[in-house]
Each structure stands twice: as C-alpha cells, then as structure tokens.
Amino acid sequence: MSCLPVCTQRMKELAKERELEHGKRIEWNDWVADNLVVQFEKLVFPRRSQLPRASAVPHWEYSCQRLNHAFVRDEYSQLTLIPSVRENELVLQFHDFETMGQKSDGEIIFLDDITQAQALPSQDSVLHLLPAADEPQSAGYFCRFAIRDRSNANAACITPLNSGLLSRQDRWKRPRYAPSKPIVIDLSPRDLGLAEGFSQAEFDIIAGLGFDSEQDMSWRTRYPTATIYDESPPSVLSHMRRGKLLPPQDVKAGVPKVLIFSETGPLVIGGGEDPYFDLPLLNIINELNASEDDFDFLVSIQPAGILHPQCLPSFAKAVLELLKKRNSVHVFSVRLPDHGISNSQTYIVLLASPICSDVPWPATHLDTKSIEEQICHLKSKNPRADDTHPTAGKHVFLNPAGQVNVYNHGTGQLPDATDRPYFKTVDFESNIILPTLYSDHGWLHPTRHDILTVRECARIQGFPDDYIFYGADKALRSQIIASFPPPIARGIAEAIRKIIKEHTAPGLDASTFAALNLGGRPQKRTRVD
Structure with missing residues (x-):
C-alpha cells in the first residue's frame, strides 16, 4: 500500500502552518514598525517648558x-x-x-x-x-x-522617591558591597548571549534555572561549574522558598547578586488588552518578592511587543512590584543595529537597581560592518571536498587572521521544499539583516546558495569564535539569532559594574557584611512554617 497520499497531505499541512506563521510575523513586524516608538514615548514625559533655568528670574x-x-x-x-x-x-x-x-x-x-x-x-x-x-x-x-523626564529618548526611569524626601524614620541607607566578583543567576539559559555578555564583563555565572539537558548543553559547556535546576524559574524559586531545593552555594553576604532573564520570542498579537496574558517576568518577580532572599540587580530582556496594549498592563504590574521592593526601574528600547549588530530586531530591556542613580547606558554606534566583512573568513570551501568525497565540504576548518581555530560546520544544507519560500538570500554589501518572517531564521548564503551556518549566524549576532555550540544545526541557528547579542549584554553588565564599584566598601569581607547588615535592605524576620 502506497504512503504517497499520506505524505502529500502532511506536506500540505506543513505548508499551511508555514503560511499562517508567515502571516502572524508580517502582522508582528508591521505593529513594531508603526507603533513601537509611539508606545515607548508613553513611558517618558518631556517637560512642558524647555526654557533654561538660568534664564528664569x-x-x-x-x-x-x-x-x-x-x-x-x-x-x-x-x-x-x-x-x-x-x-x-x-x-x-x-x-x-x-x-x-x-x-x-x-x-x-x-x-x-x-x-x-x-x-x-x-x-x-x-x-x-x-x-x-x-x-x-x-x-x-x-x-x-518619581519619573524621570525625557533626558534620553530611548530610556525611561521610574523610581521610589529619594530617601532624603521621606520622613526620618522612613529613610534608608544606600547598599554597600564587598570587594568581590559579582555573581549571576541565569533564569533563562536558553538565551546564550545574555550570560555570555556578563561573563565577558567578569561576572561569575553560578546557576541556571529552567535548564533543559537537550537544548541547553551549549550553556552548560560554557559554565561547567554552575549549579543547574531543571524546572521553570518560578517553580525553582518556590521550592527554594519552601526549603525543598537548596540555593546555590556560592552566594555570600555582601557579594552583588544579579538575576538575568530573557524572553525574546515574539508575542502573538490580538485585539485589545488580554486579561489572560501571563507574563513570565511577573511570575518570577512575585516569587522573588515572596522569598526571604533579596537580589541586587535584575536584568530582563523582553520582546518589543511587551508594550502592545494587550501585554502592557502585565508589564506595568511587574514594574510596580519592583518599585514596591524599593528598586529603581530603568526601561530601555534597544535597536540592535544601533549597537553594531546586524540583526534588525528591537528589544525592551528592563534593569531594576537598588540604587536611585543614573545608569551609564552603553553608547550607540553606527559603524556596523557589512555582512561580508563579518563572515568572509567563513565562506571558504574545504580543499578536501571533491566529487569522490563531497561531504568533506560540510566541515570547514579555518584559522582566520591569527584568531582562534574555527570550525564552520554545516555548509551545504538546503531548506525543505515547504520552507524555501520563506528563506531570503543575504545581501553581502548590506550591514543589516532583515527579519525573515520565519521562526528558524532562514537566511541563504549569496555565493554558496545554502543556509547560513551556525558559526556564521554566531558572527552576525556578536558571539566570539571560541564559543562552542552543541545541538542540531537548525535548532542552534534559531537559538543563536534569538539570543540577546553578547556585546550589548556586556555593555549592560559593565554599567552595573560601575554602579557596584561606586558602592563598594574596601577592606570588608563577607563575614563583616553579614554581621553589620551593610546591604542597605531592612533585616527580615525569621520565617516560621
């Protein structure tokens, strides 16, 4: 009995799924292009008068x-x-x-x-x-x-009132930190770029929550000594709060603790406010607020659609919960090409800090290299490949310009017939790659006419050549391009590091901090179950 009719039916179903996905992504990109700037401007308020105070009598x-x-x-x-x-x-x-x-x-x-x-x-x-x-x-x-006026069109800040404006009994001290290496707990190891940027800025990645042994081995290999938890971050935090799971052992008093969380996938856009929209960030914040353990900084990467009317109420509630815990909340609109990354995506970055101060946000620069300049060293054919051994061309070993040895795995791969209409050929002379409207980020090499390799995608997204990726090529391409670019993540980490440095108490070790409670947060009562 022939299976041809069954296969044909399945191909039609796949084609229909791709067509629906294509339509959703077109709607998504149209909304971002038409509404993102307007929606973000609602978070920042220009002063009515631009009259310089010096001219006022x-x-x-x-x-x-x-x-x-x-x-x-x-x-x-x-x-x-x-x-x-x-x-x-x-x-x-x-x-x-x-x-x-x-x-x-x-x-x-x-x-x-x-x-x-x-x-x-x-x-x-x-x-x-x-x-x-x-x-x-x-x-x-x-x-x-308090809300800051529009000093930066791409940045908004909402903060508790300065301690000096409160009555004396309600004032608090600014936190002071031990001169130790800051630690990071990664709540989204699926995003490889966020942790990589903090690691490059000399933060210690000590734990990963929501770890998946099939999809997150690249992260695990990069941070082999980190503690891993294989449930969702809210579940892990809840179990820690109830004593069912032990927290990471490397957390010491006075050492700055940073939580990072990324949710970069596009949201499904519907009509109006969605009362059933469940913001993962809000669930995490609720668990953190219920816990006895405080964090010092929280960095969250969100898709631009978080400012859509159907999602904004949940995002606003998350911001309010952070404010109630006496955090200053900075929200940035980050267009990747403005920071030298060729991917045309825009993300919303939230930074919660216990210190009411300005954030030295990474400066933008428009010197993005062309796509050809970024991956030209990776386009060579393997000299071992010939008519007798054609598969040799799939694993190209390169040593470009004295850099680390690079394996350009996976050349020669072609898209499936149902996927081919949604792939685009990369323009080598351009310095920006537009969204492909396809979840697997289908880009074709202009001279090889095959799918860009994992290493080529990594170059475009700003990953270093010594980053080793593990997994199926198709999944890795999606994971890499959906990850927050490491160079921008490093800029955020360095901004946090500068704030920490300004509030570091030299000469005091962790035991002194534990005894004196110099963290700036009020002492909590012992929990009784």
Missing part, C-alpha cells in the same frame, strides 16, 4: 490676576494644568537623581498652562511615602514614586 511672590492667586516662595499651590489631574496619588517628575524634589530640579511652568490655582493648607499637604505604603485614609495628596 526668581521672585519671592507673584500675584496672577487671571488666576486670582498669589504664588509665594516655599509654599505649596494646587494647580490645575492642561489637561487636569484628578487622582490623589501624584508622581514627582525629576531630571537629576541627586537633586530630586529640590528647587534646582524643578520645572518651569508657564502661567498660560495653568487654568486654576489655590493654596494648600500646609507643608504636609503632599505626603511623601515609602514605595510599599498603602494609600492613606485621608483625602489629601500623596507621592511614592
């Missing part, structure tokens, strides 16, 4: 006949601007972290922007509260958070 008192109100120095006035604000919780807008809430950081407001003004009864009319404080019972105004 201060007065002790100014009476405005139109508003029938006298503005007096050092006294609160309740203003109704255009548009009006009706909520009792206010958000402080600031520009400089060190002078937040001070006159020198205030905004100049034009009288024409004010529709109504009246005096508030006392200096305490606006309560400055801790980030985790509940809304006060009184009907007065209160403030827990």
Whole structure:
C-alpha cells in the first residue's frame, strides 16, 4: 500500500502552518514598525517648558490676576494644568537623581498652562511615602514614586522617591558591597548571549534555572561549574522558598547578586488588552518578592511587543512590584543595529537597581560592518571536498587572521521544499539583516546558495569564535539569532559594574557584611512554617 497520499497531505499541512506563521510575523513586524516608538514615548514625559533655568528670574511672590492667586516662595499651590489631574496619588517628575524634589530640579511652568490655582493648607499637604505604603485614609495628596523626564529618548526611569524626601524614620541607607566578583543567576539559559555578555564583563555565572539537558548543553559547556535546576524559574524559586531545593552555594553576604532573564520570542498579537496574558517576568518577580532572599540587580530582556496594549498592563504590574521592593526601574528600547549588530530586531530591556542613580547606558554606534566583512573568513570551501568525497565540504576548518581555530560546520544544507519560500538570500554589501518572517531564521548564503551556518549566524549576532555550540544545526541557528547579542549584554553588565564599584566598601569581607547588615535592605524576620 502506497504512503504517497499520506505524505502529500502532511506536506500540505506543513505548508499551511508555514503560511499562517508567515502571516502572524508580517502582522508582528508591521505593529513594531508603526507603533513601537509611539508606545515607548508613553513611558517618558518631556517637560512642558524647555526654557533654561538660568534664564528664569526668581521672585519671592507673584500675584496672577487671571488666576486670582498669589504664588509665594516655599509654599505649596494646587494647580490645575492642561489637561487636569484628578487622582490623589501624584508622581514627582525629576531630571537629576541627586537633586530630586529640590528647587534646582524643578520645572518651569508657564502661567498660560495653568487654568486654576489655590493654596494648600500646609507643608504636609503632599505626603511623601515609602514605595510599599498603602494609600492613606485621608483625602489629601500623596507621592511614592518619581519619573524621570525625557533626558534620553530611548530610556525611561521610574523610581521610589529619594530617601532624603521621606520622613526620618522612613529613610534608608544606600547598599554597600564587598570587594568581590559579582555573581549571576541565569533564569533563562536558553538565551546564550545574555550570560555570555556578563561573563565577558567578569561576572561569575553560578546557576541556571529552567535548564533543559537537550537544548541547553551549549550553556552548560560554557559554565561547567554552575549549579543547574531543571524546572521553570518560578517553580525553582518556590521550592527554594519552601526549603525543598537548596540555593546555590556560592552566594555570600555582601557579594552583588544579579538575576538575568530573557524572553525574546515574539508575542502573538490580538485585539485589545488580554486579561489572560501571563507574563513570565511577573511570575518570577512575585516569587522573588515572596522569598526571604533579596537580589541586587535584575536584568530582563523582553520582546518589543511587551508594550502592545494587550501585554502592557502585565508589564506595568511587574514594574510596580519592583518599585514596591524599593528598586529603581530603568526601561530601555534597544535597536540592535544601533549597537553594531546586524540583526534588525528591537528589544525592551528592563534593569531594576537598588540604587536611585543614573545608569551609564552603553553608547550607540553606527559603524556596523557589512555582512561580508563579518563572515568572509567563513565562506571558504574545504580543499578536501571533491566529487569522490563531497561531504568533506560540510566541515570547514579555518584559522582566520591569527584568531582562534574555527570550525564552520554545516555548509551545504538546503531548506525543505515547504520552507524555501520563506528563506531570503543575504545581501553581502548590506550591514543589516532583515527579519525573515520565519521562526528558524532562514537566511541563504549569496555565493554558496545554502543556509547560513551556525558559526556564521554566531558572527552576525556578536558571539566570539571560541564559543562552542552543541545541538542540531537548525535548532542552534534559531537559538543563536534569538539570543540577546553578547556585546550589548556586556555593555549592560559593565554599567552595573560601575554602579557596584561606586558602592563598594574596601577592606570588608563577607563575614563583616553579614554581621553589620551593610546591604542597605531592612533585616527580615525569621520565617516560621
């Protein structure tokens, strides 16, 4: 009995699946192109007036006949601007972290922007509260958070109020760290680039959560001494909290601890807000907040679609939970070509820090090399290949320009018939590779006319030549291109390292930190089950 009809039917089903996937990715790319900039601008607020403060002439008192109100120095006035604000919780807008809430950081407001003004009864009319404080019972105004003005069009910052603005009993000390190598716990070992960037910046990768023995052997080989946990990060954190799993043994008091998490896969775009959307980052944060163990920094990579209306409420809730734990939250829009990576993707990067300060974000540069310059050393044919031994060409051994020895495995692979319409030939003269609208990142070599190899994809994504990949080529290509580029991850790690250095207490070891509680966080009560 022939199986031809069955095979033909299966090929039709695969073709239909590819067509549906193709349509979804077109919709995805269209939304990012048309809406991402507008959506991100909602996170940053420009000051109404760009008038330099040096050109303003201060007065002790100014009476405005139109508003029938006298503005007096050092006294609160309740203003109704255009548009009006009706909520009792206010958000402080600031520009400089060190002078937040001070006159020198205030905004100049034009009288024409004010529709109504009246005096508030006392200096305490606006309560400055801790980030985790509940809304006060009184009907007065209160403030827990501050948002930075648009000092960088690609960066937003929401932070708890500066400790100096709070009442004395609510103030806290900035954390101080031991002069030790910072440690990293990777909550997404599937993303090879994020951990690689931190490792290059001399962070210690000590653990991986959500490890899969079939898909994550490249990560395991790179960090052979790291502790691995094979369940989802929320489950592992929950088991640690309940004492069912032991935490990594290399965590010592005073040593900066960084959690990294990446979710770079595209989201399915639907209509309106999705009440059932489950943001993995939010689940992780909820488990962290329930735990007795504090982290120092959290870095999360999210797809640009996280700002889509159906996903934004969950993302906003995750940010709020981080703020309540007294973290400053920085959100960056990262377009990869702006940082020298040829992949045209854009990601949202979230950085939570226990320190209310500026983040020295990696500078952009537009000197991206052409695709040919990046992979030209990898396009040679193996001289052993001939008509008698054609397979020799699939494993090319190279030693380009004195660099490390490189194996360019997997040349000669061609896409399946159902996949071929969704592959694109790379333009060697271009310095940007556009999305292929295909989940396996189907790019064809312009001269060999086969699929780009794993090593060629790694070069384009910024991986070093000494990074060894294990697994099937098709899966590895997808994993590499979906990974956050190591050079950008390293820039983020170095920015964190600079913050840590500014708050390092030289001469104090971990035992001293444990005894003195110099971490800046309040002591927690012992948990009783």
